[in-house]
Amino acid sequence: MIRVDNITKTFPGAERHAVDRVTFNVNEGNICVFAGPSGCGKTTILRMINRLIEPDEGEIFINGENARTMNPATLRRTIGYVIQQIGLLPHRTIEQNVAIVPGLLKWPRDKTRKRVLELLEMVGLDPGEVGRKYPHQLSGGQMQRVGVARAMAADPPIMLMDEPFGAVDPIVRVRLQDEFLHLQQAFKKTICFVTHDINEAIKMGDYLVILNAGRIIQMGTPIEVLTSPADAFVRDLLGDDRGVKILDLTRSGSLMEPANALPESPGRNGCTVQAVQPVKIALEMMMKKNADQVGVCEGETIVGILTWNGIKEHINRVSGDGS
Amino acid sequence: MNFPGFILNNTGLVYEYTLNHIALVVTVLVLSLLLWTAVGLVISRYDRMAEAVIGLGNVVFCIPSISLFGLFMTVPGLGLGRRTATLVLVLYAMMPLVRSVYMGVKSVDPAVIDAGKGMGMTGLQVLFKIQVPMAWPMVFAGIRVAVVLITGIATMATFIGEKNLGRLIHQGITRGNADMIFAGAVIVSIIALLLDHIMGRIQRKIISPGLRFQAGEQ
Numbered sequence: 001m002i003r004v005d006n007i008t009k010t011f012p013g014a015e016r017h018a019v020d021r022v023t024f025n026v027n028e029g030n031i032c033v034f035a036g037p038s039g040c041g042k043t044t045i046l047r048m049i050n051r052l053i054e055p056d057e058g059e060i061f062i063n064g065e066n067a068r069t070m071n072p073a074t075l076r077r078t079i080g081y082v083i084q085q086i087g088l089l090p091h092r093t094i095e096q097n098v099a100i101v102p103g104l105l106k107w108p109r110d111k112t113r114k115r116v117l118e119l120l121e122m123v124g125l126d127p128g129e130v131g132r133k134y135p136h137q138l139s140g141g142q143m144q145r146v147g148v149a150r151a152m153a154a155d156p157p158i159m160l161m162d163e164p165f166g167a168v169d170p171i172v173r174v175r176l177q178d179e180f181l182h183l184q185q186a187f188k189k190t191i192c193f194v195t196h197d198i199n200e201a202i203k204m205g206d207y208l209v210i211l212n213a214g215r216i217i218q219m220g221t222p223i224e225v226l227t228s229p230a231d232a233f234v235r236d237l238l239g240d241d242r243g244v245k246i247l248d249l250t251r252s253g254s255l256m257e258p259a260n261a262l263p264e265s266p267g268r269n270g271c272t273v274q275a276v277q278p279v280k281i282a283l284e285m286m287m288k289k290n291a292d293q294v295g296v297c298e299g300e301t302i303v304g305i306l307t308w309n310g311i312k313e314h315i316n317r318v319s320g321d322g323s
Numbered sequence: 324m325n326f327p328g329f330i331l332n333n334t335g336l337v338y339e340y341t342l343n344h345i346a347l348v349v350t351v352l353v354l355s356l357l358l359w360t361a362v363g364l365v366i367s368r369y370d371r372m373a374e375a376v377i378g379l380g381n382v383v384f385c386i387p388s389i390s391l392f393g394l395f396m397t398v399p400g401l402g403l404g405r406r407t408a409t410l411v412l413v414l415y416a417m418m419p420l421v422r423s424v425y426m427g428v429k430s431v432d433p434a435v436i437d438a439g440k441g442m443g444m445t446g447l448q449v450l451f452k453i454q455v456p457m458a459w460p461m462v463f464a465g466i467r468v469a470v471v472l473i474t475g476i477a478t479m480a481t482f483i484g485e486k487n488l489g490r491l492i493h494q495g496i497t498r499g500n501a502d503m504i505f506a507g508a509v510i511v512s513i514i515a516l517l518l519d520h521i522m523g524r525i526q527r528k529i530i531s532p533g534l535r536f537q538a539g540e541q
Contacts, residue, residue: 052440077443087438091456091531101442134533150442160441 007058029188033205080151080159256304326505344487355416363424380418408480423465427458
């Protein structure tokens, strides 16, 4: 869907490359997260995809077409764009803000209006309540929602999101993340997502691109990166709770011992988790009930058992490096 | 003091001067808005010109009006009268207008411009759909300063032959007639306040309610 081929960018007067020979692909329907410290080039990469910044070298292909050969304005109208500062037009109502890209694309008025109402509802806003309001009358969380709705207005197959949930408090952020993942399950957009928050990266990403000083340090699925960080930088970025993060991404079903291999009835202490739930939840259960094992269910049926020792061994196997 | 009496005893004269005054101010205002708004928009896109143009406006603004009227009067083709008066007043309006248009456009939040570009607006669309509407509060502040300023300075045009309210003030001074001075000054003030009030009404129509809080209303 998006193919970035060996792009390099140096800003005038800068000592080093902002982006240095970066190559990656983003597959259709995936969220690809770019993570790294500030100044690592993640935002620059994002802005090169919709040509707000032109790469000095290298090519970017969108659906097989070279971005350089497309008209920048036309290209951008087919790519949703969400930024941390949101950038709502303060002199336009919420409805008018969401209708901007359809307006640029010259949609008929009724079609635009119908779409705007549908989008506001989709992002969890009441069109009757906020539609006629101006941005300054909304809360931060509401504005972020409008920002997302606006980016999705013309149903672009690709979305670029630069710290889209960065400006709200942690509680609202988690809710917006969950809601967005929920929307994504339905819409399967191809998304490039920039964040400096590694937890957000792991949560949102189907695929992670870890950057430092303009270079790609590591690429892979979150679990790949967590289980085998490329170097000390990635290990630091992931934090000291790498093992716990792995447990958050590991399904209970994958670590359990199947029920038929067990000598005794597994669910005897009554605490069970679903096989699709993360191991972290099972761990929480064990701590609450002061038990060292929990039963694992698929629906109502117990299919296995997850033990404290099993979890410990798993962590030791995937991330135990003596450190 | 009996300046209302003076006005009542000289209605024909006062009426003529007042109309002349308003005609001059409105002409200057229309020309200035067309000219200086355009200049302000142009320099907001070409930063290198901005400093020079705004500097020129400042310099003109610092020249005492009476000398500027006198100076332009000597230019062949201008001479005494409306043409010179209009030109000089348009030059005086340059500073507040050009500056406010430029500052207004420049003070637009870069994040909003970035969002506009990112959504696929062209350069001109960014200017007219984002920068200009968002600049209105500042532009109107400049326009209202210019209106009051022009109305006041227009009195000085009496020295180059304009038959306006400045003449009442000037002759009042030479004759030592306080009522005459007052009559001129009060009517000039009323015109200034009136024009300012009209601008305020237009401003409320043009500036989006989304920006009102910036314009210091509500």
